[in-house]
Amino acid sequence: MTKKSLFDKVWEAHSVRTLPNGQTQLFIDTHLLHEVTSPQAFGMLRDLNLPVLYPQRTFATVDHVIPTDSAQRQEPYADELAVAMLNELRKNCKENNIRFFDVTSGGQGVIHIVGPEEGITQPGCTITCGDSHTATHGAFGALAFGIGTSQVRDVLASQTLSFAKPRLRRVQVDGKLAPGVYAKDVILHLIRKMGVNGAQGFAHEYAGEVFDNMDMEGRMTVCNMAIEGGARFGYINPDQTTVEYLKGRPYAPKGAAWDEAVKNWLSYASDEGCHYDEIIKFRAEDIAPTVTWGINPAQAVAVDEKIPALCEIPADERAGAEEAFEYMQLSPGQPVAGTKIDVAFIGSCTNGRLSDLREAAKYAKGKQVAAGVKALIVPGSQIVDKLAREEGLDKIFTDAGFQWREAGCSMCLAMNPDKLVGRQLCASSSNRNFKGRMGSPTGRTILMSPVMVVAAAITGEITDARKLFGIA
Ligand code: SF4
Numbered sequence: 001m002t003k004k005s006l007f008d009k010v011w012e013a014h015s016v017r018t019l020p021n022g023q024t025q026l027f028i029d030t031h032l033l034h035e036v037t038s039p040q041a042f043g044m045l046r047d048l049n050l051p052v053l054y055p056q057r058t059f060a061t062v063d064h065v066i067p068t069d070s071a072q073r074q075e076p077y078a079d080e081l082a083v084a085m086l087n088e089l090r091k092n093c094k095e096n097n098i099r100f101f102d103v104t105s106g107g108q109g110v111i112h113i114v115g116p117e118e119g120i121t122q123p124g125c126t127i128t129c130g131d132s133h134t135a136t137h138g139a140f141g142a143l144a145f146g147i148g149t150s151q152v153r154d155v156l157a158s159q160t161l162s163f164a165k166p167r168l169r170r171v172q173v174d175g176k177l178a179p180g181v182y183a184k185d186v187i188l189h190l191i192r193k194m195g196v197n198g199a200q201g202f203a204h205e206y207a208g209e210v211f212d213n214m215d216m217e218g219r220m221t222v223c224n225m226a227i228e229g230g231a232r233f234g235y236i237n238p239d240q241t242t243v244e245y246l247k248g249r250p251y252a253p254k255g256a257a258w259d260e261a262v263k264n265w266l267s268y269a270s271d272e273g274c275h276y277d278e279i280i281k282f283r284a285e286d287i288a289p290t291v292t293w294g295i296n297p298a299q300a301v302a303v304d305e306k307i308p309a310l311c312e313i314p315a316d317e318r319a320g321a322e323e324a325f326e327y328m329q330l331s332p333g334q335p336v337a338g339t340k341i342d343v344a345f346i347g348s349c350t351n352g353r354l355s356d357l358r359e360a361a362k363y364a365k366g367k368q369v370a371a372g373v374k375a376l377i378v379p380g381s382q383i384v385d386k387l388a389r390e391e392g393l394d395k396i397f398t399d400a401g402f403q404w405r406e407a408g409c410s411m412c413l414a415m416n417p418d419k420l421v422g423r424q425l426c427a428s429s430s431n432r433n434f435k436g437r438m439g440s441p442t443g444r445t446i447l448m449s450p451v452m453v454v455a456a457a458i459t460g461e462i463t464d465a466r467k468l469f470g471i472a
Pocket residue numbers: 063064110111112131133348349350408409412413430431
């Protein structure tokens with residue numbers, strides 16, 4: 001029997017036909033929607049007089065525009081555009097019988113957190129969403145990818161999408177991560193080493209001991225940022241960890257169907273010895289807490305390193321580095337540790353899950369946020385919020401001077417009131433450090449793990465959490 005990768009198995013199982021242009025028309029099992037990219041898609045559908053073909057395969061929530069401050073969350077919101085987007089999504093879901101995790105449902109949150117926690121995200125599935133970070137769901141062994149507005153329309157109308165098959169690269173990380181090194185450090189390290197476009201044209205299979213030993217929430221953090229290195233798809237083979245995570249979730253199969261589903265899910269894992277177009281290997285021991293210094297996620301260093309000098313930067317990346325130095329107001333060759341921050345943000349679809357908040361709370365407990373630093377904890381979903389409160393995590397953070405907010409994307413893209421002001425610099429657990437990303441055209445972002453954000457919040461500057469907290 002031919003040995004096959006998960007990628008090939010899922011691709012073939014969902015292939016409807018090969019189109020004359022060489023692309024494959026793929027059946028899409030699950031389509032996730034939010035308020036930003038869907039209104040225009042529904043509008044186009046209406047213009048064409050087409051129905052949503054599979055409403056039962058379509059799920060929606062509101063995440064980008066929703067205020068996270070309870071006082072600002074009472075409807076109607078101050079932002080009329082946000083109100084219009086939310087109401088349009090409500091209306092479209094109601095008219096088309098689409099399950100909408102609305103603000104009052106208890107299940108609202110960032111779409112890439114809601115899908116997995118509801119058990120909607122399952123191994124061997126194809127999943128699309130009009131959002132760049134859809135590869136998050138690849139953590140379950142799904143082929144999940146972000147799509148544009150016209151493709152959202154196409155999936156709503158046909159439940160299929162045509163796509164050119166990318167090449168497959170196995171990114172293997174073996175060894176054991178040192179204490180204080182997290183999934184976020186792993187993916188920032190990989191992007192740093194492979195470059196911001198290093199994965200263009202590839203799907204990434206993340207494999208090896210590090211991912212085998214990682215919990216599902218860590219795996220989601222890794223796959224979430226596949227796109228930041230240029231990979232439309234990033235996935236991890238399903239295993240017992242995946243199965244355990246899904247067990248009992250609302251949309252997971254039940255009874256006899258569960259056993260059948262588990263057998264089917266595990267059969268999608270890549271066969272030993274299958275073909276990869278490329279294999280790249282890394283060692284866990286080489287990975288340290290990693291932070292960005294520039295304006296893309298590949299411009300990163302270990303927290304105890306210096307920002308590279310210009311002569312250390314490849315010639316074709318120097319112009320970009322100079323632009324980054326100027327924007328970030330940082331100098332080549334200076335240590336990144338000690339950079340003053342104004343804002344600390346823990347949240348987003350990268351690191352707004354319960355395990356992120358738990359780990360961060362361990363180190364925030366009994367400490368105080370530095371004077372002048374605004375520090376936000378934004379649970380990624382209402383369920384994360386509820387579970388975290390039940391454990392008393394909210395109190396640990398608020399006692400330490402953090403603000404505890406309600407679920408949403410918050411500062412990650414700042415399409416809501418949570419924005420940087422002027423040239424403020426934010427230590428952030430999110431996934432993008434692009435210019436102006438956090439709501440101010442001159443605002444600055446340094447990406448890092450949630451524990452590193454806590455360290456920065458407490459000292460008021462980029463700090464090696466291992467040293468500050470004695471993590472060894
Ligand atoms: S948290 Fe950030 S990256 Fe994730 S869906 Fe929201 S805006 Fe996009």
